Amino acid sequence: MKRASIVSIVRRRRLLRRSYSEGTATVLIGLGMAMLVQPFWLPLFTWSFPVILVGATAFLVTSHFPD
Numbered sequence: 001m002k003r004a005s006i007v008s009i010v011r012r013r014r015l016l017r018r019s020y021s022e023g024t025a026t027v028l029i030g031l032g033m034a035m036l037v038q039p040f041w042l043p044l045f046t047w048s049f050p051v052i053l054v055g056a057t058a059f060l061v062t063s064h065f066p067d
Contacts, residue, residue: 021062028055 032052035044 018062018065018067021065022059025055025059025062028052028058031055 029052032048032050032055035048035051038044
C-alpha cells in the first residue's frame with residue numbers, strides 16, 4: 001500500500017508542473033478565441049467567453065506552480 005501512495009504522489013506532482021498546466025491553459029484560450037471568431041454556429045460563439053475565462057484563470061493559477 002505504501003508504494004501505491006508514493007506512486008500517486010509522484011504522478012500528482014508531475015501533473016502539477018507548470019509546463020503541462022500552462023500549455024493546457026494556453027490551448028483553452030486559443031480554442032476560446034477560435035470559437036469567438038467563427039461565423040458558423042451560434043452555440044460555439046455563446047460558449048467562447050466562458051472558455052476564454054476558464055483558460056485565463058487556469059493560466060493565472062498555474063503560473064504559480066513550480067517549474
